[in-house]
Amino acid sequence: xxxxxxxxxxxxxxxxxxxxxxxxxxxxxxxxxxxxxxxxxxxxxxxxxxxxxxxxxxxxxxxxxxxxxxxxxxxxxxxxxxxxxxxxxxxxxxxxxxxxxxxxxxxxxxxxxxxxxxxxxxxxxxxxxxxxxxxxxxxxxxxxxxxxxxxxxxxxxxxxxxxxxxxxxxxxxxxxxxxxxxxxxxxxxxxxxxxxxxxxxxxxxxxxxxxxxxxxxxxxxxxxxxxxxxxxxxxxxxxxxxxxxxxxxxxxxxxxxxxxxxxxxxxxxxxxxxxxxxxxxxxxxxxxxxxxxxxxxxxxxxxxxxxxxxxxxxxxxxxxxxxxxxxxxxxxxxxxxxxxxx
Amino acid sequence: xxxxxxxxxxxxxxxxxxxxxxxxxxxxxxxxxxxxxxxxxxxxxxxxxxxxxxxxxxxxxxxxxxxxxxxxxxxxxxxxxxxxxxxxxxxxxxxxxxxxxxxxxxxxxxxxxxxxxxxxxxxxxxxxxxxxxxxxxxxxxxxxxxxxxxxxxxxxxxxxxxxxxxxxxxxxxxxxxxxxxxxxxxxxxxxxxxxxxxxxxxxxxxxxxxxxxxxxxxxxxxxxxxxxxxxxxxxxxxxxxxxxxxxxxxxxxxxxxxxxxxxxxxxxxxxxxxxxxxxxxxxxxxxxxxxxxxxxxxxxxxxxxxxxxxxxxxxxxxxxxxxxxxxxxxxxxxx
Numbered sequence: 001x002x003x004x005x006x007x008x009x010x011x012x013x014x015x016x017x018x019x020x021x022x023x024x025x026x027x028x029x030x031x032x033x034x035x036x037x038x039x040x041x042x043x044x045x046x047x048x049x050x051x052x053x054x055x056x057x058x059x060x061x062x063x064x065x066x067x068x069x070x071x072x073x074x075x076x077x078x079x080x081x082x083x084x085x086x087x088x089x090x091x092x093x094x095x096x097x098x099x100x101x102x103x104x105x106x107x108x109x110x111x112x113x114x115x116x117x118x119x120x121x122x123x124x125x126x127x128x129x130x131x132x133x134x135x136x137x138x139x140x141x142x143x144x145x146x147x148x149x150x151x152x153x154x155x156x157x158x159x160x161x162x163x164x165x166x167x168x169x170x171x172x173x174x175x176x177x178x179x180x181x182x183x184x185x186x187x188x189x190x191x192x193x194x195x196x197x198x199x200x201x202x203x204x205x206x207x208x209x210x211x212x213x214x215x216x217x218x219x220x221x222x223x224x225x226x227x228x229x230x231x232x233x234x235x236x237x238x239x240x241x242x243x244x245x246x247x248x249x250x251x252x253x254x255x256x257x258x259x260x261x262x263x264x265x266x267x268x269x270x271x272x273x274x275x276x277x278x279x280x281x282x283x284x285x286x287x288x289x290x291x292x293x294x295x296x297x298x299x300x301x302x303x304x305x306x307x308x309x310x311x312x313x314x315x316x317x318x319x320x321x322x323x324x325x326x327x328x329x330x331x332x333x334x335x336x337x338x339x340x341x342x
Numbered sequence: 343x344x345x346x347x348x349x350x351x352x353x354x355x356x357x358x359x360x361x362x363x364x365x366x367x368x369x370x371x372x373x374x375x376x377x378x379x380x381x382x383x384x385x386x387x388x389x390x391x392x393x394x395x396x397x398x399x400x401x402x403x404x405x406x407x408x409x410x411x412x413x414x415x416x417x418x419x420x421x422x423x424x425x426x427x428x429x430x431x432x433x434x435x436x437x438x439x440x441x442x443x444x445x446x447x448x449x450x451x452x453x454x455x456x457x458x459x460x461x462x463x464x465x466x467x468x469x470x471x472x473x474x475x476x477x478x479x480x481x482x483x484x485x486x487x488x489x490x491x492x493x494x495x496x497x498x499x500x501x502x503x504x505x506x507x508x509x510x511x512x513x514x515x516x517x518x519x520x521x522x523x524x525x526x527x528x529x530x531x532x533x534x535x536x537x538x539x540x541x542x543x544x545x546x547x548x549x550x551x552x553x554x555x556x557x558x559x560x561x562x563x564x565x566x567x568x569x570x571x572x573x574x575x576x577x578x579x580x581x582x583x584x585x586x587x588x589x590x591x592x593x594x595x596x597x598x599x600x601x602x603x604x605x606x607x608x609x610x611x612x613x614x615x616x617x618x619x620x621x622x623x624x625x626x627x628x629x630x631x632x633x634x635x636x637x638x639x640x641x642x643x644x645x646x647x648x649x650x651x652x653x654x655x656x657x658x659x660x661x662x663x664x665x666x667x668x669x670x671x672x673x674x675x676x677x
Contacts, residue, residue, distance in 0.1 A: 041524045158619075159385075188384035188551065193597035194617060215525050218554075218599035221606045241603050259526045260601040261558035263583050264609075270558060272530035276494050336602045 001071050002029040003176055003209045004053070004095075009066030011045075011052050019062075020280045022048040024233040026066070030177070035203065035210040037224035037241075039217060039256065043277050045233035046213045050179050053211070054095050055079060055087060070094065072176060092123055095177040096170035098163075105166055106154035112165055113150040119169055138168040141205075142198060160191035164198065171206065180212040184219055196222050217260050221245060229253045232278050232288040235307060239315040246334045249310045249322040251293045254329070257337040268338030287319070295321045295328070344411055345372035346545055347429065347513050352395050353404035354388075363622040365391040367571040368405065370650065373513070376543040378536055380556035380579075382594075383568035386622065389549045392568065393515045396547060397431045427457060430506035434518035436498035440490040446474070446501055447486040453508040473504040477534060496527040503534065513545045514538070520555060532559050553598050557583050567591045570622065570630040573650055577657030587659040587668060589637050612636065629662070637663040 011023035023045045030036050038046045051057050053068060068079040072094065082090055091097075099105050106115060113135065120131040139146040142164040154162060163183070170178055183199070184192040196219065203210060214220060220227055220241065227244040229237040229252060237250040248254045255273040275292040278284055284291055286301035293300065299320060307316040311326075319325065329340045354366040366388040373379065381389045394400040398407060398414055407414045409425050417425065433439040440449060450473055451466040453459075460466035467486070474482035477500040490498055499519060506514055516535060520528040536559065538544040548559050556565050560579045567575045567588065575588040586592040593612040600606040614634045620626050626633050632643040642662050650660040653668045 041526050189553070189594050190384065190597050190614075190617070192599065193611075196599060216599075217525070217601040218606060221601050221603045222599045245601070245603050256526055257601065259529055261529070261554045262600050262602055262605070263553050263557050263595060263598050264600055264605050265602065267558065267561065270529050272528065272533075273526040274530075276496070276527075334604050 001074070002031050003034075003071055004030040004211075005067075005069040005071070006053070007067045007069070009049070009052065009068065010064045011048055011057065012062045012064050013048075014060045014062060015281075018281060021283070022061075022233050022280060023052065026230075026233075026235050028228060028235065028238060030209050030211060032176075033203070033207045033209055035212070035223050035225045037220035037227045038211065038213045038230060039215065039220055039227060040230035041215065041256075041277055043232075043280070044230040046230050047181055048233075049230070050097070050181055050211065050213045053079070053179060054091050054097055055082075056091070056097070070177075088123070092119070092170075092175065093173040094175055095179060096173070096175040097179040097181070098166050098170050098183060099181050106162065108154055110153075111150065112152050112154070112157070115154075115165075116150070116169065116172070119172060123173055134172060135168075138171055139165070141171070141202065142168045143194075144168070158191075159187055160194065163187065163191075163195055167195075167198065167202070171202070171208075174206070175208060177209045177211070180210065182214055182216070183212055185214070185216065199223060217245075217257065229256065232283060233280060234288070234304075234318065236289065236319070237317045238307070239317075242334065243311065243315050245336060247311060247315075247326075247329070247332055248337060249315070249317040249325050250289075250319045251295050251321070251325055252289045253317075254325060254337055255292075258341060261338075262336070265336075266339050266342070268336065268340075269342040270338050295324055297321065345408070346375050346410065347396065348372040348408040349392070349396060349405065350408060351405035352392075352402045352407060354391055354395055354400055355403045358623075361623050364571055364625075365622065366395060366402075369395075369568075369571075369573050370405075371396075371566060371573065371576070373545050373547065375512070375545055376539050377563055378539040378546045378548070378560055379563045380560040380565045381547060381549045381568060382551065382553055382556045382565055384551060384594075384619070386570070386619070387568040388571040389568050390517055391571075393431065393517050393547065393549045396513070397429050397515050398425060399431065427509040428512040430509065430511040430514050432499075432502050432506050432514060432516040432519050435522055436495055436502050437490070437522070439502050440498055440505075442490050444489070445486065446470075446479075446488050446493075449501060450474075450505055450508055453505065457509055459508070469508075473507055476507060476538075477501070477504045478530075479504070495523045496531060499523055499531055500534070503531075507538070511544060513547070515547045515549065517549045518551070519548065521550065521552070528555065529558065535559070553583070553594060554600075567594070570620065570625060572630065572660060573658075574631065574661070575657065575659045576650065577655075577659070581656050585655070587653065587655075587657055587664045588631075588661045589635050589664070590631050629660075631661075637661070639663060 007027050009026045012019040040046050069076050070079050116135040136146040144164050184195050224241045226240050228235050231252045237253045259272050261270045278288050290296040290300040305318045305320045307318045310317045310322045349371045351368045353368050355362050355364045383389045414425050450470045454466050454469050471482040479485045479500050520531050535546050539546050550556050565579050565582050566573050569590050575591045586595050596612040616634045628644040629648050632638040648660040648662050650658045651665050652658045
């Protein structure tokens with residue numbers, strides 16, 4: 001039984017010029033203890049989707065269709081139907097979110113201890129001694145010295161320390177699901193590494209499921225079990241991490257993977273994706289990636305292709321040319337795309 | 343060959359409310375014509391300050407900045423004006439570095455008029471068209487009347503590069519010039535800068551925190567690694583990424599996550615003795631990396647500041663232990 005099952009979710013932004021279809025017919029499932037990475041360029045809808053999963057979307061956002069089914073102890077509820085009280089419960093106790101720009105997620109005028117206490121009180125933990133014990137335990141878990149960190153104000157902590165505190169806060173109510181938006185962006189290399197290692201440790205120890213949104217493919221390579229590529233609000237490919245990195249079948253996934261150089265191993269044929277993402281208010285007819293796609297044929301411009309199984313039943317791509325993509329990439333070996341195309 | 347532009351033991355101190363800090367400490371770097379190199383390091387390592395010193399936007403508190411062999415801070419008048427035109431900076435944030443109330447044409451034609459490269463609007467339009475073509479904003483007529491908000495991040499950065507090109511620079515310092523654009527288009531921007539180096543002989547220093555970007559950009563050149571204001575290693579790119587000599591470079595390369603699950607999940611880490619980065623206000627004595635360094639030797643590294651020394655294998659390194667071992671190893675082989 002998956003922890004989270006999203007079905008045909010569509011989210012619009014209402015603007016003066018009309019609706020922007022930021023997320024279109026997104027479906028996926030997340031198993032217990034599984035880590036899912038959602039990748040794509042800015043404007044691909046990945047953050048809108050993540051925020052939508054905990055119904056924290058800003059005003060002017062409308063879920064136009066679909067279900068977000070959350071299962072705990074055999075009991076399934078649709079997050080879309082929760083009332084305010086249940087939603088508050090769901091938000092931190094079941095599904096916690098760690099936002100991008102860790103630096104701005106704190107209230108700057110209260111100490112870290114007060115941030116813990118506020119969060120606890122908002123969720124009905126009134127006994128501040130118990131909160132203190134829990135804070136100590138959590139900070140220990142993220143390798144921070146509680147005595148030093150709790151009395152500090154946010155500006156006194158480094159970027160990496162703040163990110164650790166935010167992860168600790170997210171884990172306070174032992175959520176089943178942790179959603180992270182760009183968890184290591186804006187952090188230095190060594191700090192980034194320590195946060196990645198920390199997330200791995202915590203996941204192993206606490207067994208939560210994780211969804212993270214990132215434009216950084218290397219974080220996905222480190223942490224993900226499964227991956228989703230989003231383009232223009234749609235899921236265009238879904239696969240396990242090795243299939244996505246070594247055997248992508250959607251030209252957009254291929255393009256993204258090829259756009260990122262590596263430090264180790266051969267550089268291969270690195271290249272950018274030509275053009276820019278489409279205007280979500282005026283999507284092209286047919287496949288929205290076709291105008292940038294090197295493999296597009298006339299048929300691609302006729303109808304938006306559905307997600308279909310490729311290679312294996314657990315690997316899906318929304319591309320009628322996926323066999324051609326497979327041919328272009330050649331071997332199925334565990335070698336990155338840029339090297340296969342070199 | 344004399345260098346086109348050179349930092350000769352350049353330092354820069356700043357007074358802060360908490361005390362004086364040395365953001366850049368005796369950095370030496372000589373660049374030839376058409377060279378494409380990268381400066382890398384974590385935040386606070388002094389790479390941006392080094393970029394500002396190179397472009398003459400900051401006056402060094404020690405050492406000299408040389409352009410064509412002349413001390414820039416001793417030149418005046420026409421010579422100084424020539425340096426100002428020859429060395430240009432491209433900023434990180436294309437959303438902040440372009441005036442939002444000016445069209446692309448206005449942004450690009452202003453410096454053309456100022457430096458008398460255009461005297462009429464017809465000349466200016468012809469020059470702007472040429473510049474837009476050079477940065478691949480084609481067809482140019484689609485872009486001349488656009489305002490920055492009508493452009494994507496990548497297109498804005500191209501306009502910023504075109505603006506730097508208006509004065510025919512010989513050196514471009516690009517500070518995190520691709521960090522704020524989408525991953526999908528970074529390579530094309532880097533290729534654009536590389537083409538300027540190759541086709542027009544422009545010397546380009548790309549400052550970045552991203553080692554993978556540095557490796558791609560400087561693949562035929564050098565990478566300089568900075569730590570707490572000092573250059574700790576300066577080496578040919580492939581030598582640096584495959585066999586880093588300085589323990590800090592080695593730690594960075596071992597730590598960086600890679601976009602390849604097999605490689606990234608099987609990397610061997612370099613364990614540092616401490617994760618704490620010392621404050622610039624109270625730098626450790628000797629080698630500033632010694633409190634974190636796995637190779638640190640008491641009585642040596644915590645006492646004596648290592649100099650950046652050339653060792654075999656196309657590189658310079660500021661590490662007592664690495665210098666001893668690498669020169670020793672080579673001596674043993676030749677003997």
